[in-house]
Amino acid sequence: MELNVKNPLVFFDLETTGIDMVNDRIVEICILKVFPDGRTEVKTRRVNPTIPIPAQATAIHGITNEDVKDCPTFKEIAKSLVQLIEGCDFAGYNSNKFDLPLLAEEFIRAGIDFDLKKRKFIDVQTIFHKMEQRTLVAAYKFYCDKDLNNAHSAEADTVATYEVLKAQLDRYPELKNDIDFLSDFSAKTRNVDFAGRIVLNDKDVEVFNFGKHRGRPVVEVLETEPGYYAWMMNGDFPLYTKNVLTRIKLGMMVKK
Known part of the structure; x- marks a missing residue:
């Protein structure tokens, strides 16, 4: 089932130096933009985090300090990212808990006041956990009958998340093909801030x-x-x- 979107919908995934949204930084970002007419556009950027990438993080996503030493910093690409996602709603896998808060932190550090209050956020992991209770690799196999190669690369995870959501809509008739509904359904909390403080x-x-x-x-x-x-x-x-x-x-x- 193709997504019914009124505003462009951005699927995104971050690879980072760690999981601390205050101190860790982005090393790779992929954005898959779905337009109301069904067109898609994918952009992937490596980012110099300006801090060392721990070995344990490299072991997960395979990105080393050498890989990103000549890449732009987030501050250098922040304005172009804002232009790309302006007026869009958001979707991701575990994005409400991790990716969105960290992305918001990076924008603030870059000196950009990017207002997310009027956006809709769909967390495909939350939908999956409410329905099946599994990981992204298992979700991709379960819903799409495909093996997720290159897991923990931003682009592979982003594309898989997009395909999983479409398959979820095909599988569960109780899920409405509507961004407002999916955003509400995948929301776990009534957070005012992303961290839930x-x-x-x-x-x-x-x-x-x-x-x-x-x-x-x-x-x-x-x-x-x-x-x-x-x-x-x-x-x-x-x-x-x-x-x-x-x-x-x-x-x-x-x-x-």
């Missing part, structure tokens, strides 16, 4: 989701304990989380 409670109020203030409204904490804002801003939290916290604090100031 701030979430919406059952009353759609922004609350902290960690530490001593877990479950308390952010506005309430910032009013009664003003130093908590500075502690978080100086702490080892993702830049996107800090931006969300700052937005809430500025909103409080406007209302006064």
Whole structure:
């Protein structure tokens, strides 16, 4: 089944120096762009992460420091990436938990305020786990009856994810071929920030989701304990989380 898309839909996958969204960096990115008329476009870029690639990361994706030493940094390609994905919705495999948060961090580090609030996000892994509970390699075999060669290369994983989603739509009639539906179906959380440090409670109020203030409204904490804002801003939290916290604090100031 071909995807029914209103806006261009970007499937993407990142290969990185590790899994810490605060400190790790992208070494390869692949974007497969699906247009409303069914056309597809694939672009893959190697990226100089500006920090060493650990051996354990190279063992997974096969990319070495030598491979990327002459490649552009993310900051150097950030504007062209924004142009490529402007106005698009997003899809990936485990992307809501890892790839999107790390991509957002890289954009912020590059000095680009890339607003993702109005985008739809489809996580093919979440759909798969709700339906079958397996890995991408198994998903590709299960849904497409193909072996996933070159697993953990950005392009192979990205193309496989695109094919898996189309096969999922063919297999499960209860899945609507609609980006809004698929985005809602594959969402696991009510995160306000990607890392899930701030979430919406059952009353759609922004609350902290960690530490001593877990479950308390952010506005309430910032009013009664003003130093908590500075502690978080100086702490080892993702830049996107800090931006969300700052937005809430500025909103409080406007209302006064």
